[in-house]
Amino acid sequence: MTGARRPLRLGTRKSLMAMTQSQGVANALTQHTGHAVELVGVTTHGDVSKALLAQIGGTGVFVNELRDKLLSGEVDFAVHSLKDLPTTATPGIALAATPARDDARDALCGPVKLADLPHGARVGTGSPRRVAQLRALRPDLDVVPIRGNAPTRLGKVTDGELDAVVLAHAGLRRIRRLDAIAEVFDPDQMLPAPGQGSLALECRADRTDLIELLGALDDPMTRAAVTAERMVLTVLEGGCSAPVGTYAAEVDETLHLTATVAAYDGSRQIRMSASGHPDSAKQIGRDLADRLLGQGADQLMGEPD
């Protein structure tokens, strides 16, 4: 095509968090490639359903509509939170880039740190992974399932319905609510969701031009880390609602991966680590998942009552 180029259409969810992260990607892409980018807001099933996420199955509820719009050509590429992507590949869709990761950790939001919450305090989270790890840390807490976007969840603390909520640090930063954090959980206490804190840029697999263009934003260290993390989830056959926590990071060209599978009631937790060359990210993840299964991880993966 010659003459003025059409702006690239970036499909995004419409929440403040999604719009902020998508605008950040749009700005970075324009800066790196000179292409203008225009945001196209899309409502997904995950945004409209009132059911608890764990009940509607979790996997894919935030991404399927965006992928449909990629396949139909209504948008050129889409930005997702990587942790919301199902582990199974979708035919015709390519993961074109994983930009440099934000803080991957979870954060306790409320007036006091975890150790200072009173016995029986009400802590909200909709994620079985967070429920299981919170119960393992503080079995006396009353962990309450909640959903809604991050501002809604934070509102339940402000209005006194809950004593605290657990949210991703990266999301809180994007909505400019780091002020709500009482404590950031070290991965030793609570392992994040596979891919937490990183973004996924997807486009149609046949758009090789775009795959190359978007590749300008890819961060190989992030890609290796999230590849290993997601492989653990793939082998354990869990979606974003599985009680599986992982964290991988590269130090001196070695990729270190830690993963946990925790019983929903907090009664049992298996936690193991592995490391290797970043080029072997998939294999590191696969081997670690196999070792977790060898320790009985599948017995801890059952649906909560």
Ligand SMILES: NCc1[nH]cc(CCC(=O)O)c1CC(=O)O
């Ligand atoms: N499941 C919703 C979701 N998807 C991505 C984020 C935050 C950003 C991230 O984890 O990358 C959140 C909210 C949360 O878990 O607190």
